[in-house]
Amino acid sequence: MKRKNKKFQNRGGNSLNKLSLFQKSDGRFNKSCPLSVKNAPIIDYKNINLLKKYISENDKILSSKITSVSSGKQKKLTKEIKKAKILGLI
Secondary structure, eight states, rough: OOOOOOOGSSOOOOGGOOOOTTTTTSSOOOOOOOTTSTTTTOOOOOOOOHHHTTTTTTTOOHHHHHHHHHHHHHHHHHHHHHHHHHTTTT
């Protein structure tokens, strides 16, 4: 009786094996931009609570692949985050 090669078994595997947020997902997350919907918050350097959602623990700006923000809103978001950092609000 032959053994099956264990390397290629359990490819789908357990979802707990994901190391971090920065790995590609299986496409289960919502791809619509949270800042383009109706009644979305205004992106402004004075809106600190909104800007902190898009900054990592090390004060780096999260990419749009992780946050699913559209490219136009991502540019505006980075501009406002940098402005808030310069003014010392963040």
